[in-house]
Amino acid sequence: MTADSRRLQPRKRPRQVRAELTRQRILIAAAHVFAEHGYAAGTTNRIAEQARISIGSLYQYYPNKDAILSELLFRHLDAAATEGPGLEEASLEGIIRNLVRAAIENHRDDPQLLRVLIEQAPRSPELLEKIDQYERSRAAYIRELLGNHPDVRVEDTETATRLVVSTIELVVHKVVAAPDPIDIGRFEEELVAMLTRYLTW
Amino acid sequence: MTADSRRLQPRKRPRQVRAELTRQRILIAAAHVFAEHGYAAGTTNRIAEQARISIGSLYQYYPNKDAILSELLFRHLDAAATEGPGLEEASLEGIIRNLVRAAIENHRDDPQLLRVLIEQAPRSPELLEKIDQYERSRAAYIRELLGNHPDVRVEDTETATRLVVSTIELVVHKVVAAPDPIDIGRFEEELVAMLTRYLTW
DNA sequence: GGCTATTATGAGCAATAACTTGTGTTCAAC
DNA sequence: GTTGAACACAAGTTATTGCTCATAATAGCC
Numbered sequence: 001m002t003a004d005s006r007r008l009q010p011r012k013r014p015r016q017v018r019a020e021l022t023r024q025r026i027l028i029a030a031a032h033v034f035a036e037h038g039y040a041a042g043t044t045n046r047i048a049e050q051a052r053i054s055i056g057s058l059y060q061y062y063p064n065k066d067a068i069l070s071e072l073l074f075r076h077l078d079a080a081a082t083e084g085p086g087l088e089e090a091s092l093e094g095i096i097r098n099l100v101r102a103a104i105e106n107h108r109d110d111p112q113l114l115r116v117l118i119e120q121a122p123r124s125p126e127l128l129e130k131i132d133q134y135e136r137s138r139a140a141y142i143r144e145l146l147g148n149h150p151d152v153r154v155e156d157t158e159t160a161t162r163l164v165v166s167t168i169e170l171v172v173h174k175v176v177a178a179p180d181p182i183d184i185g186r187f188e189e190e191l192v193a194m195l196t197r198y199l200t201w
Numbered sequence: 202m203t204a205d206s207r208r209l210q211p212r213k214r215p216r217q218v219r220a221e222l223t224r225q226r227i228l229i230a231a232a233h234v235f236a237e238h239g240y241a242a243g244t245t246n247r248i249a250e251q252a253r254i255s256i257g258s259l260y261q262y263y264p265n266k267d268a269i270l271s272e273l274l275f276r277h278l279d280a281a282a283t284e285g286p287g288l289e290e291a292s293l294e295g296i297i298r299n300l301v302r303a304a305i306e307n308h309r310d311d312p313q314l315l316r317v318l319i320e321q322a323p324r325s326p327e328l329l330e331k332i333d334q335y336e337r338s339r340a341a342y343i344r345e346l347l348g349n350h351p352d353v354r355v356e357d358t359e360t361a362t363r364l365v366v367s368t369i370e371l372v373v374h375k376v377v378a379a380p381d382p383i384d385i386g387r388f389e390e391e392l393v394a395m396l397t398r399y400l401t402w
Numbered sequence: 403g404g405c406t407a408t409t410a411t412g413a414g415c416a417a418t419a420a421c422t423t424g425t426g427t428t429c430a431a432c
Numbered sequence: 433g434t435t436g437a438a439c440a441c442a443a444g445t446t447a448t449t450g451c452t453c454a455t456a457a458t459a460g461c462c
Contacts, residue, residue: 015437015438016428016429016430016438016439018428018429018439018440019439022439022440040241043418043419043420044419044420044421045419045420053440053441054440054441054442055420055421055441055442056421056422056423056440056441056442057439057440057441059420059421059422060438060439060440063421064420064421065419065420065421119320154391155390156387156390156391159384159387159390159391160391162376162383162388163372163388163391163392163395166372166375166376167372167395170371170372170375171364171367171368171371171372174367174371175363175367182360183360186357186360187360187364189356189357189360190355190356190357190360190361190364191364193399194364194368194395194396194399195395197398197399197402198394198395198398198399201398201402216407216408216409217407217408217458217459217460218459219408219409219410219458219459220408220409223409223410244448244449244450245450245451246449246450254410254411255410255411255412256411256412256450256451257410257411257412257451257452257453258409258410258411259451260450260451260452261408261409261410265450265451266449266450266451
């Protein structure tokens with residue numbers, strides 16, 4: 001383990017149950033605070049206060065502020081990656097709908113927090129690598145789909161892949177995080193329609 | 202003028218030429234520094250240093266750090282809004298292509314800076330209002346297009362409008378700001394194709 | 403050249419926030 | 433019950449940064 005990779009590691013492995021509990025409290029509090037105040041204004045003291053622990057305890061579990069953000073993002077990405085592949089589906093429209101729904105589900109939880117996490121990710125090369133890896137796996141799935149599904153007709157598979165991946169991720173996030181409550185169902189319908197018509201003209 | 206609206210106003214109107222010059226230097230330097238270090242790490246001292254002026258001078262022109270960001274964003278939006286409506290074009294594909302090209306042009310200049318500007322915009326209600334106003338005017342144009350152009354066929358004009366506006370803005374930004382050099386021409390082709398097929402199935 | 407408003411300077415102040423450290427408390431093994 | 437390790441505490445240290453203010457330089461006008 002390099003000194004650099006240790007920088008974001010937890011300070012120690014918890015041995016007692018209450019330690020694990022404290023760790024949980026910190027993460028939950030941090031999610032709360034980051035989502036509400038953003039990263040810069042989400043101070044470690046504020047997080048400790050929200051978690052009802054002392055600032056000293058916080059630093060027994062995380063060596064620095066970045067490490068907390070790091071763990072939040074890692075957990076989110078891991079959870080997102082582990083989500084089931086959805087129902088079996090053969091029609092292109094069905095597959096795309098599943099993808100879109102998965103994205104919506106992924107963002108619905110706490111879009112404010114997710115926004116902060118992604119914005120601050122460049123602070124750590126490890127986080128960037130993790131995100132890149134996640135995106136690559138999604139891209140691989142889409143590329144496979146575009147290359148093999150009989151209904152798909154595109155001129156440039158690679159560019160189309162990037163376009164589809166980006167569109168789903170970005171547009172879903174924007175709409176879910178939007179302040180005014182849009183009808184998600186109707187929006188999903190249109191997004192699926194756009195992508196399907198694009199791929200099967 | 203309310204006390205609140207004065208908060209982001211320049212300290213005074215320049216009387217001498219060198220004053221206007223200094224103001225320019227500050228803005229250019231700030232754009233540089235914000236784009237390279239982000240907002241938090243883009244300190245006012247760094248900006249002054251980059252502009253080759255003293256920190257005191259900086260604060261004679263801008264009452265605080267936010268005001269500098271504010272002016273940068275205002276100028277960018279105003280410039281973007283004033284851009285010509287493009288060549289006259291009747292075909293839907295042509296119109297969409299013009300829209301996409303305008304968006305690309307708008308982001309090409311300094312995507313890093315633009316990202317910082319937009320991320321930090323929520324710091325000021327005035328900036329949010331300005332952005333909202335800009336987005337509404339774009340949405341109005343698209344809505345008009347979707348409602349009147351003979352080739353367009355959509356079920357839900359309002360949702361479709363939001364989808365189109367968001368897609369162009371977000372996807373263009375992402376791709377232009379992406380680290381690996383993608384072929385912009387090819388990307389433009391695919392994005393235009395997606396939108397056109399969506400609207401004219 | 404003298405005079406005044408305008409512009410420029412930069413050391414330093416005050417506030418903030420990440421993080422440390424010395425001390426106190428709880429748990430579990432024996 | 434004693435003991436030592438794990439855990440919790442929070443006042444205090446250190447470094448940074450936004451911003452001020454007393455002073456100096458400069459420009460334009462008579």
